[in-house]
Amino acid sequence: MTSSPGSDKRQHVVETAYALFKRAGFHATGIDRIIAEAEVAKMTMYRHFPSKDELIVEVLDYRARRFESQLDRLAQEGITPEQKIGKILDWHERWFRSPDFHGCLFAHALAEFGDPRHPVFKAAARQKNGLKRRMQSILEEVMPRDRAESVATVLLMLIEGATLVAQMGQADTAIRDARKAALGIVAASRRPQ
Amino acid sequence: MTSSPGSDKRQHVVETAYALFKRAGFHATGIDRIIAEAEVAKMTMYRHFPSKDELIVEVLDYRARRFESQLDRLAQEGITPEQKIGKILDWHERWFRSPDFHGCLFAHALAEFGDPRHPVFKAAARQKNGLKRRMQSILEEVMPRDRAESVATVLLMLIEGATLVAQMGQADTAIRDARKAALGIVAASRRPQ
DNA sequence: TAGCTATGAGACAGACCTGTCTCACTACTT
DNA sequence: AAGTAGTGAGACAGGTCTGTCTCATAGCTA
Numbered sequence: 502m503t504s505s506p507g508s509d510k511r512q513h514v515v516e517t518a519y520a521l522f523k524r525a526g527f528h529a530t531g532i533d534r535i536i537a538e539a540e541v542a543k544m545t546m547y548r549h550f551p552s553k554d555e556l557i558v559e560v561l562d563y564r565a566r567r568f569e570s571q572l573d574r575l576a577q578e579g580i581t582p583e584q585k586i587g588k589i590l591d592w593h594e595r596w597f598r599s600p601d602f603h604g605c606l607f608a609h610a611l612a613e614f615g616d617p618r619h620p621v622f623k624a625a626a627r628q629k630n631g632l633k634r635r636m637q638s639i640l641e642e643v644m645p646r647d648r649a650e651s652v653a654t655v656l657l658m659l660i661e662g663a664t665l666v667a668q669m670g671q672a673d674t675a676i677r678d679a680r681k682a683a684l685g686i687v688a689a690s691r692r693p694q
Numbered sequence: 695m696t697s698s699p700g701s702d703k704r705q706h707v708v709e710t711a712y713a714l715f716k717r718a719g720f721h722a723t724g725i726d727r728i729i730a731e732a733e734v735a736k737m738t739m740y741r742h743f744p745s746k747d748e749l750i751v752e753v754l755d756y757r758a759r760r761f762e763s764q765l766d767r768l769a770q771e772g773i774t775p776e777q778k779i780g781k782i783l784d785w786h787e788r789w790f791r792s793p794d795f796h797g798c799l800f801a802h803a804l805a806e807f808g809d810p811r812h813p814v815f816k817a818a819a820r821q822k823n824g825l826k827r828r829m830q831s832i833l834e835e836v837m838p839r840d841r842a843e844s845v846a847t848v849l850l851m852l853i854e855g856a857t858l859v860a861q862m863g864q865a866d867t868a869i870r871d872a873r874k875a876a877l878g879i880v881a882a883s884r885r886p887q
Numbered sequence: 888t889a890g891c892t893a894t895g896a897g898a899c900a901g902a903c904c905t906g907t908c909t910c911a912c913t914a915c916t917t
Numbered sequence: 918a919a920g921t922a923g924t925g926a927g928a929c930a931g932g933t934c935t936g937t938c939t940c941a942t943a944g945c946t947a
Contacts, residue, residue, distance in 0.1 A: 528721035610806035655875045658855025
């Protein structure tokens with residue numbers, strides 16, 4: 502058993518592949534390009550990942566885990582549901598403004614792998630459902646379960662739509678209007694209907 | 695000048711390519727597949743379209759024109775802004791429930807051609823901005839310009855998000871929650887703030 | 888020292904990709 | 918009847934794709 506260099510390579514391939522997929526898309530990024538950028542032999546990659554598709558799934562799961570852990574940290578900073586949702590929107594605002602923002606990798610995966618039975622599609626859908634569940638459980642503190650689910654769905658749609666608008670170059674408008682709408686909906690749903 | 699068979703071929707290629715792009719994506723659909731399905735010689739295609747990218751742009755523009763003309767017809771059925779926006783949501787509901795719904799082709803184009811300078815990216819962004827402008831002008835009947843623009847952006851984000859949620863297999867939830875949120879926001883924005 | 892594991896480097900196969908070219912043919916126009 | 922525009926069929930080039938294979942090597946462990 503090797504200790505350090507063994508699994509380093511694997512993770513390095515995942516991170517390099519992530520950067521390339523993000524910029525150029527999944528189909529447009531070839532294995533040769535990934536191993537060249539990662540400075541790794543082709544067999545090293547294929548010994549860690551049985552196929553390109555499984556590498557893609559690994560990349561998505563890795564990014565989903567990172568995303569979840571970042572939101573876990575942020576959730577503790579907020580007290581009320583409005584504050585917690587606000588923190589999630591803050592995170593997206595920073596993301597939209599980051600130097601190489603290229604839209605949502607998970608949404609792109611859904612676009613490129615349209616078959617719902619495909620492992621890549623499933624991995625991408627997992628992330629989206631995870632975000633929805635997170636917001637739903639935040640909302641359940643102050644409203645009944647079914648209403649929390651509806652509101653969480655709306656928030657997810659707003660966030661996904663805002664990400665697309667931001668990708669078209671209107672990040673500022675997107676996040677401002679999304680925040681206004683999101684907080685308005687949460688406030689309105691708090692009151693007994 | 696040939697009258698009938700000449701331009702029929704061109705349009706037939708566009709429609710065949712559309713059906714294939716929709717199912718399998720742009721990069722994953724090869725020229726050979728398109729011409730085989732359209733039962734057309736390769737040179738026939740390349741005499742009409744200088745490259746695959748330009749065919750893609752043509753497909754997107756064609757679908758955008760169809761979309762616009764359908765909404766033009768629907769807009770006349772509604773009287774109040776709420777009714778007109780409701781008609782647009784009705785259209786999306788039917789679309790989500792249609793037999794081979796595969797998500798939004800324009801959103802997929804943005805995903806696969808991430809460079810904002812790429813003609814395909816521009817063509818896809820045109821369609822999204824067109825839908826936003828349409829909703830904005832509907833809203834300007836009952837609210838000031840800047841507020842109409844904000845609300846139109848929110849409606850666009852809701853629609854795009856709902857399309858993504860629908861693509862993940864929750865079409866019913868998506869359209870119901872999107873409609874509720876959309877009409878609520880329009881109603882709230884009508885009142886002087 | 889011997890052995891084992893992970894890796895590097897690159898050839899290779901087989902398929903697919905976009906785009907070009909040639910030649911024959913049809914159908915319409917003048 | 919002659920000419921012309923559009924088309925069909927397919928070979929072809931040059932490149933890229935994924936995935937497999939071999940062989941050499943570096944470094945750790947027993």
